[in-house]
Amino acid sequence: MRQSRYSLGARLHREPRGAVRFTRTLTQVFAGHPARAAVSLFLLVISVFTILLASPWVSAERMPMTLTDAALTATSAVTVTGLTSQDPEFYSFAGQVVLLAAIQTGGLGIVTLGAWLTLLVSRRLSLRTRLLSTESLGVSKLGEVPALLLTVFVVTLTIEALLTLVMLPIFVQALGFGKGLFHALFYSVSAFSNAGFVLDPNSLDHPVVMTTINIGVFAGALGFPVVYMLYRMIFHKARMNLHTRITLEMTAILLIGGALLLAIFEWHNPATLGTMSTGDKLHNAIFASGMTRSGGFNTYDVTAQTDQTLLVTSVLMFIGGGSGSTAGGIKVTTLAVLLLAIVTEIRGEEHMRVHRRELPVGLIRVAVAVLMAGSVVVLTAVVLLTWVTRADLATTTFEVLSAFGTVGLSTGLTASAPDAGKWILLAVMYIGRVGTITFAAGLTIRQQQTLYRFPTERPIIG
Amino acid sequence: MRQSRYSLGARLHREPRGAVRFTRTLTQVFAGHPARAAVSLFLLVISVFTILLASPWVSAERMPMTLTDAALTATSAVTVTGLTSQDPEFYSFAGQVVLLAAIQTGGLGIVTLGAWLTLLVSRRLSLRTRLLSTESLGVSKLGEVPALLLTVFVVTLTIEALLTLVMLPIFVQALGFGKGLFHALFYSVSAFSNAGFVLDPNSLDHPVVMTTINIGVFAGALGFPVVYMLYRMIFHKARMNLHTRITLEMTAILLIGGALLLAIFEWHNPATLGTMSTGDKLHNAIFASGMTRSGGFNTYDVTAQTDQTLLVTSVLMFIGGGSGSTAGGIKVTTLAVLLLAIVTEIRGEEHMRVHRRELPVGLIRVAVAVLMAGSVVVLTAVVLLTWVTRADLATTTFEVLSAFGTVGLSTGLTASAPDAGKWILLAVMYIGRVGTITFAAGLTIRQQQTLYRFPTERPIIG
Ligand SMILES: [K+]
Ligand SMILES: [K+]
Numbered sequence: 029m030r031q032s033r034y035s036l037g038a039r040l041h042r043e044p045r046g047a048v049r050f051t052r053t054l055t056q057v058f059a060g061h062p063a064r065a066a067v068s069l070f071l072l073v074i075s076v077f078t079i080l081l082a083s084p085w086v087s088a089e090r091m092p093m094t095l096t097d098a099a100l101t102a103t104s105a106v107t108v109t110g111l112t113s114q115d116p117e118f119y120s121f122a123g124q125v126v127l128l129a130a131i132q133t134g135g136l137g138i139v140t141l142g143a144w145l146t147l148l149v150s151r152r153l154s155l156r157t158r159l160l161s162t163e164s165l166g167v168s169k170l171g172e173v174p175a176l177l178l179t180v181f182v183v184t185l186t187i188e189a190l191l192t193l194v195m196l197p198i199f200v201q202a203l204g205f206g207k208g209l210f211h212a213l214f215y216s217v218s219a220f221s222n223a224g225f226v227l228d229p230n231s232l233d234h235p236v237v238m239t240t241i242n243i244g245v246f247a248g249a250l251g252f253p254v255v256y257m258l259y260r261m262i263f264h265k266a267r268m269n270l271h272t273r274i275t276l277e278m279t280a281i282l283l284i285g286g287a288l289l290l291a292i293f294e295w296h297n298p299a300t301l302g303t304m305s306t307g308d309k310l311h312n313a314i315f316a317s318g319m320t321r322s323g324g325f326n327t328y329d330v331t332a333q334t335d336q337t338l339l340v341t342s343v344l345m346f347i348g349g350g351s352g353s354t355a356g357g358i359k360v361t362t363l364a365v366l367l368l369a370i371v372t373e374i375r376g377e378e379h380m381r382v383h384r385r386e387l388p389v390g391l392i393r394v395a396v397a398v399l400m401a402g403s404v405v406v407l408t409a410v411v412l413l414t415w416v417t418r419a420d421l422a423t424t425t426f427e428v429l430s431a432f433g434t435v436g437l438s439t440g441l442t443a444s445a446p447d448a449g450k451w452i453l454l455a456v457m458y459i460g461r462v463g464t465i466t467f468a469a470g471l472t473i474r475q476q477q478t479l480y481r482f483p484t485e486r487p488i489i490g
Numbered sequence: 491m492r493q494s495r496y497s498l499g500a501r502l503h504r505e506p507r508g509a510v511r512f513t514r515t516l517t518q519v520f521a522g523h524p525a526r527a528a529v530s531l532f533l534l535v536i537s538v539f540t541i542l543l544a545s546p547w548v549s550a551e552r553m554p555m556t557l558t559d560a561a562l563t564a565t566s567a568v569t570v571t572g573l574t575s576q577d578p579e580f581y582s583f584a585g586q587v588v589l590l591a592a593i594q595t596g597g598l599g600i601v602t603l604g605a606w607l608t609l610l611v612s613r614r615l616s617l618r619t620r621l622l623s624t625e626s627l628g629v630s631k632l633g634e635v636p637a638l639l640l641t642v643f644v645v646t647l648t649i650e651a652l653l654t655l656v657m658l659p660i661f662v663q664a665l666g667f668g669k670g671l672f673h674a675l676f677y678s679v680s681a682f683s684n685a686g687f688v689l690d691p692n693s694l695d696h697p698v699v700m701t702t703i704n705i706g707v708f709a710g711a712l713g714f715p716v717v718y719m720l721y722r723m724i725f726h727k728a729r730m731n732l733h734t735r736i737t738l739e740m741t742a743i744l745l746i747g748g749a750l751l752l753a754i755f756e757w758h759n760p761a762t763l764g765t766m767s768t769g770d771k772l773h774n775a776i777f778a779s780g781m782t783r784s785g786g787f788n789t790y791d792v793t794a795q796t797d798q799t800l801l802v803t804s805v806l807m808f809i810g811g812g813s814g815s816t817a818g819g820i821k822v823t824t825l826a827v828l829l830l831a832i833v834t835e836i837r838g839e840e841h842m843r844v845h846r847r848e849l850p851v852g853l854i855r856v857a858v859a860v861l862m863a864g865s866v867v868v869l870t871a872v873v874l875l876t877w878v879t880r881a882d883l884a885t886t887t888f889e890v891l892s893a894f895g896t897v898g899l900s901t902g903l904t905a906s907a908p909d910a911g912k913w914i915l916l917a918v919m920y921i922g923r924v925g926t927i928t929f930a931a932g933l934t935i936r937q938q939q940t941l942y943r944f945p946t947e948r949p950i951i952g
Contacts, residue, residue: 146950153623236528253950271949305839335876335883343869351950361949370856370862373933378852385947390840392854393831398952400832409807414797471835485847486811487494487733487823488608490860490929 066141070106070462077130093118096447103454105130107461108138108354110224110324110436111427111453119227121210127225128214132317135221135329135354136283138461139252140180142352145469146253147176167239173278180252183221183259190218191244198234214490219244222354224324224436232327234308235311244316245323246283251353270385271361275350278360279321286317299332302453320344322355324436335422342426345433348404351468356434356460358402362468365395376418398468405463406432409456416449417441427453495729528603532568532924536597539564539592548585555580558909565916567592572596572786572814572898573889573915574688575595575905581689583672589687590676595789598818600923601714601801602642604814607931608715609638642714644681645721653706681706684816685785686898694789697773707785708745712737713815714917732847733823737812740822742784744806748779751802761794784817786898793901797884804888807895809861810862813930818896818922820864824930827857860930867925868894871918878911879903889915894922 084090084097093101097113104111105127119127192212200208200214211227218225219241232238247255256276260266291313294301302308312327319325320341333341348357365380369392372380380387409428414421419441427441431453443452544560546552555563559575566573567589581589581674654674654700661677662670666922680687681703694700716737722728755761763771770827774789781787784801795803810819827842834842842849871890876883881903889903893915904915 134809149950251950270947274949303767304596335886336873338638339869339873339876339883351952358765359952360949365949365951366862368857371856373852373855373859377933379853379943381944384944386944388948389851390835391951392858393835393842394951396828396831396854396858397835400828407801411798411801412595414801420882420884421801425799464952471838481841482843482846482848485732486850486853487827488611489856490813490821490926 031062032419038246065328066145067462070137070458072132072186073105073130074099074102074458077133078108080126081123081130086126087117087118088120088123090120094447096450100442100450100454101127101131103457105223105225106137106223106393107356107457109132109356109431109434109457109461111345111396111431111438111442111457112225112436113450116225116227116229124210124214124227124485128217128390130227131221131223132217135223136184136247138237138465139184139260139352140177141462142465143176143180143252145465146352149469170311179256183252183255184244187244187247187255188216188220189294191220193241194236194240198236215241216244217242219323219325220248220354222248222324222349222356222434224319224322226325232325237468238311238315238327241323241325242318246279246318249318249322249349249353249355250279251350251355253352254350270383271351273383274361274364278364279350282321282347282360283314283317286320286340286344287313288315290337293334293336293340297332297334300337301329307448317344319379320435321349321360322433322435324355324430324434326437331427331436338422338426341437342429345429345435346406348433351464354408356432358398358464362395362398364397370397395466396470397471398464402432402460402464405456405459409452413441413445413449413452416452417445419445421445429455434461491541491947527606528924528928535595536561536564536568536920539588539595542588543585543592548582548588550582550585551580552582556909558912562904562912562916563589564592565919566898567685567687568596568599568824569818569896569919570596570683570685570882570924571818571893571896571919573893573900573904573919574687574898578687578689578691586672586676586689590679592684593685593687594679597679597685598642598646599644599711600816600927601814602639603924604927605638605642608814608928611931640719645714645717648718649706649709650675650682653682653702656702657699660698677703678706681785681787682710682816684710684786684811684818684896686781686784694787700773700789702778703785703787704780707787708741708780711780711784711811711815711817712741713812713817715814716812718842731812732845733850735775735845736823736826740826741812744783744809744822745776745780748782748802748806749776752778754801755796755798756803759794759796762790762799779806782897782899783809783811783822784819784895784897786892786896788899792888792899800884800888803899804891807891807897807899808868810895810897814927818894818926820860820926824857824860827853828861831857833933837913856933859933860926863929864922864926867918867921871914875903875907875911875914878914879907881907890918893895893918896923919923 065333067325071095078095078099080086082092082095082099084092086092092098093114101112101114103109108131115395188242192209194210195212195215199211200209203211211231214225214227215231215237217223222245226232232241252346254272257266257269257272261268287310291301291309294313295309296302301312315325315327321344346357348359348362349355351359351361362380368380368382368387379389380392406425406428410424411434413419413424417424423439423441426437426439429435431435431442442450444455535929540561542555543546543563544554544557546554548554554560554714563574563576565571567616570593579840626749648885654671655679657674660669661673661739664670665673673693676687676689677693677699677809679685684707688694694703713816716734719728719731749772753763753771756775758764765773766774777787777789783806792803808819809825810821811817813821827849828843830842830844830849841851842854868890871894872883875881875886875890879886881889885901885903888899891897892899896919904912907915
C-alpha cells in the first residue's frame with residue numbers, strides 16, 4: 029500500500045478509547061436532555077392511564093381488565109396506535125372518556141414533542157451553520173416553548189372542532205344530542221390523532237363520517253410543521269418550505285399509489301371490495317390506503333385481504349406519515365431522502381438536490397440510521413413474537429409493523445396473544461412512537477465539527 | 491421565506507429537461523459500456539445452456555425437461571444459485587457434465603465481471619481524485635483485461651484443484667476412481683462457485699466433505715478482491731486494504747452471529763439439530779449459517795426449521811457475501827457502510843470513518859441505492875409470485891430472497907411453481923446476480939463534478 033502523507037498525523041491523533049467513547053455517546057443520544065424528558069414523560073402518562081383503565085368503573089359490566097390489558101390499552105391509546113385486546117362494547121361511558129383523554133393527551137403530547145425537538149434541532153444547527161433549517165418548522169418567530177405549546181393546542185383543537193361539527197348532525201340524529209356530541213368529538217379526536225379507536229364497529233358505514241375521518245387522519249398524518257406552514261401560506265402569504273413540499277408530494281404518491289395497488293388486489297375479493305359498486309370500491313381503496321399510514325380505521329376485515337394487499341399494507345405501515353405528526357413509521361421524508369439518494373447516484377451528481385435546494389451532507393445518514401434502527405426493532409420483535417405466540421411469520425410481521433407504525437390495523441393477534449406477546453407489542457408501540465422521533469432528533473443535535481481527518485479509501489459496494 | 495443570495499444564480503442555471511434527462515441517464519447506467527456487455531453476455535451464455543439442458547441426452551431416462559425447466563436450470567447454474575425443479579437423479583453423466591460446465595462458466599464469469607468492473611471504477615475514479623481506490627481491488631499493477639482474466643482463472647482453478655484433492659480419497663473410496671474424481675471436481679466447483687448444486691442428496695453426510703465444502707463456500711463468498719489481497723499479503727508482504735478488512739470482519743460477525751441464532755432456534759428441534767450431539771449441533775449450525783449467505787448447500791430440510799430460523803435465514807440471504815464474489819445479495823460491505831452511517835451519526839461525526847480511513851461522501855448513497863433497488867425487486871417479485879402460486883407470504887418471501895441472493899435454499903416452491911412462477915424466479919436470479927453488480931458499478935462510474943450549487947435546506951427526518 030502507498031504510504032499516505034496523512035498517516036502520521038492520523039496516528040498522532042489517536043481516537044480516545046473507541047468502544048468506551050461509543051457507548052458513552054450512545055447513552056447520551058437516549059439519555060440526553062431532550063430525549064430523556066420525552067421518554068420519562070410518556071412513561072409517566074402511560075402509567076397513569078394504565079391505573080385508570082385497570083379500574084372496574086371503566087368497564088360496562090364492572091369487570092376490570094387485567095393489568096397487562098390495561099397497560100396494553102393505555103400504551104395503545106397514548107401512542108395513538110389503536111391495537112387493543114378489548115372490544116368497543118367493553119367500555120362504560122366513564123371508560124370511553126378515559127380512552128378519549130388518553131388519546132388526546134398522547135396526540136397532543138406527540139405533536140408538542142415533535143415541534144419542540146424540531147425547534148431544538150433548528151436552533152442547534154443555526155448556531156453553527158448558515159442552513160435555512162429553522163424554516164423546516166416554520167415557527168422560527170415563536171421562540172419560546174409556552175408559545176409553541178399554545179400554537180400546537182390552538183391548531184389541534186380548531187381542526188378537531190371543525191371535524192366534530194361536520195359529523196355532529198349524523199351522530200345526533202342516530203344517538204340523540206348528548207351521546208351524539210360525545211361520539212362526534214371522540215371520532216374527530218381519534219381521527220386527527222391518527223388513533224384509530226372506535227366506539228362502535230359499524231360507525232364508519234356512513235359516507236360522511238368515513239370521508240370526515242379520512243380527512244382528519246390525512247391532516248393529522250401530515251404533521252404540525254406542515255399544517256402550520258399551510259396555515260402561514262394561506263393567511264400570511266408565506267412561501268412553501270422544502271419539508272412541506274416533500275411531505276405533500278410523498279403523501280400524495282403513497283396515498284394514490286397505495287390505493288391503486290389495493291384496488292387491483294381487492295377488486296374481485298368478495299370479502300372486501302368485491303361486492304361494492306365501482307365508486308365505493310375506489311372510495312374504500314383510497315380510505316384503506318390512507319389508513320395504512322397510520323390512521324388504523326378499517327371498513328373491512330384485515331384478515332380477509334389478499335396476501336398481495338397484506339404485503340403492500342405492511343410496507344405502507346412501515347413508512348408511516350409525516351415528521352412531527354401523530355402518524356408513526358419511519359416517516360415519508362425519510363423515505364424521500366433515501367429515494368433521492370438513488371436519483372442522485374443515477375444522475376451521477378455530487379450533491380443531493382431537490383426542488384432547487386441542496387440537502388445537507390449528513391442527512392442521508394440520519395435517514396439510513398432511522399431505517400436500519402426501525403428494521404432491527406421490527407425483526408427482533410417478530411422473532412420474539414413468533415416464539416411467544418406460535419403464530420405464523422406473515423401474521424406476526426403484520427401485527428409488529430402495525431404496532432411499530434402505530435397504525436392499529438390488526439389480524440387479531442394482539443387480542444389473542446398471551447401476556448408476554450402483549451408486552452412485546454406494547455414495547456414496539458412505545459419504541460415506534462417515542463423512540464423514532466427522539467432518536468432522529470438526538471442524532472441531529474449531536475452533529476459536531478471534525479477536528480482531524482483520515483485519508484480516504486473506498487471499499488467495493490454491491 | 492428568507493430570500494437566498496443563491497436563488498438568482500440557481501434560476502439562471504435551469505436544469506435541462508428534468509424527466510427526460512433522468513430517463514436518459516437511467517438508460518445509460520444499464521445500457522452503458524460495462525453493464526451492457528455483462529447483461530448481453532450472461533443472457534447469451536444462459537441461452538446456450540438452456541438449449542443444451544433441454545436435450546434428451548441430458549436426462550438419465552432420456553425424458554427431456556420442458557423449455558421452462560431448462561431455462562430455470564440454466565439460469566440457476568450460470569447465476570450459481572442452485573434453485574432447481576429437477577432432482578439430482580434426473581441427470582445422465584453427460585447432463586452432470588453440462589451442469590458442471592454451466593456452473594464453472596457462471597462462477598468464472600461473475601468473478602471476472604466483478605474484477606473488471608472494479609478495475610473500471612478504480613481507473614475512472616483515479617483520473618479525477620486522489621483516492622486510494624485502486625487499492626480496493628489490489629490489482630492496480632495488472633492493468634490489462636487479459637492479465638486480469640489470467641489471474642482470476644489461475645486463482646480460481648488453483649483453489650478448486652486443492653478442494654478436489656482433499657475430497658478425492660473419500661469419493662474414490664465410495665465410487666471408484668473415475669466417478670469419484672468427477673464427484674470431487676463437481677463438489678469443489680459447486681462449493682467455490684457458491685452454486686449449491688449436488689449430485690446426491692446424501693453426499694454431505696461425510697464430515698470431511700462437509701468441512702471442505704464449507705471452506706470452499708467461505709473462500710468463494712469472500713470474493714476475488716479479498717482472496718487476491720490475502721495472496722498478496724502472504725507472498726508479497728502487502729498491507730491489508732480497507733475493503734478486505736471490512737469484508738473479513740463482516741463475514742466473521744455474520745457467520746458467528748448467524749450460527750449462534752440458528753443454534754438457539756434449532757437446538758431442540760428434532761427435525762434439524764435436535765437429535766445431534768452438541769459438537770454436531772455446533773458444526774451444523776456454523777455450516778447452515780455460512781450457507782445462507784449464498785452457498786445454498788443444506789444438511790437438513792429447510793421447511794423443518796422454526797419460523798425464527800426462517801426469518802434469520804431470510805435476512806442473511808438478503809445480505810449475501812463479499813463484493814466481486816460468486817455470492818449474491820446486497821453484499822457485506824454494503825451492509826457495513828449502512829451500519830457505519832448509524833455509528834457516525836451516534837458519534838455525531840461529520841465524516842464516515844473506519845479503521846483510520848475516511849469513506850468517500852457519495853459511498854453511502856451507492857449503498858442506499860443498492861439496498862432500496864434490492865428491496866423493490868424482492869417486494870415486486872413476492873407480490874407477483876404469491877399471485878401466481880397462491881403460496882403463503884412467508885414461503886414466497888423465502889424463495890424470492892433465496893433467488894435474489896442466489897442462495898438456492900428452497901422450500902420446494904421452485905419445483906412446484908407453475909411455469910409463470912418459474913419465470914419470475916428465473917428473472918429474480920438474473921437480476922440478483924447480474925443486476926446488483928452492474929448497477930453499483932454503473933452508478934459509481936457515473937459520478938461527475940457539480941457545475942452549479944443550490945442553497946441548502948433541511949427537511950425534518952424521522
Ligand atoms: K393508529
Ligand atoms: K448458491
